[in-house]
Amino acid sequence: DSGVTQTPKHLITATGQRVTLRCSPRSGDLSVYWYQQSLDQGLQFLIQYYNGEERAKGNILERFSAQQFPDLHSELNLSSLELGDSALYFCASSARGGTGTYNEQFFGPGTRLTVL
């Protein structure tokens, strides 16, 4: 158990809908990362938050948005869902967010999203 929790575990929805995925980082970790894992693209970095502020963006679609709240939990919002958005969505956390020294990212168990 990494200490990172994600809810829900599974989500089935229809095209055009909007969903929210939730992540609670390990106790004391300030940085949260979101990744998408699909069969054809592998594990892709979406976005990073550090202590409530956006730190970096990856290949995140405009239909997707995220935020990190004062209690450090994070939510990933996916809207106007398409079939191709079906994937595993992972949240990871680390103590810090920069590149000064190595700090490990701990991954949650993921949310499996199925868009029908």
Place this chain on the structure above:
Amino acid sequence: QKEVEQDPGPLSVPEGAIVSLNCTYSNSAFQYFMWYRQYSRKGPELLMYTYSSGNKEDGRFTAQVDKSSKYISLFIRDSQPSDSATYLCALRGNYGGATNKLIFGTGTLLAVQP
């Protein structure tokens, strides 16, 4: 061209075999090199990380980085059925001190047969 290339496998070996897993990358700015293991329907977990070139050993696992060739390897000695999983290489660069984001390979599916 992808930043990181990894053979997806699957790779099937008998128990006790030595396993070699590899990734190549294109961006010389990468400085940290990691191997994650992911069991089916689970999140990735860190196996090993290496800073810059060289070797690092941890029990049955050895990670090698050759920055001149942009090539990283993970060796598993005396492989066990419990090693059956997907192995992902991950790289981290220096993005001006701003971010710790990781770039992942697509993963290699390993099956160790008893």
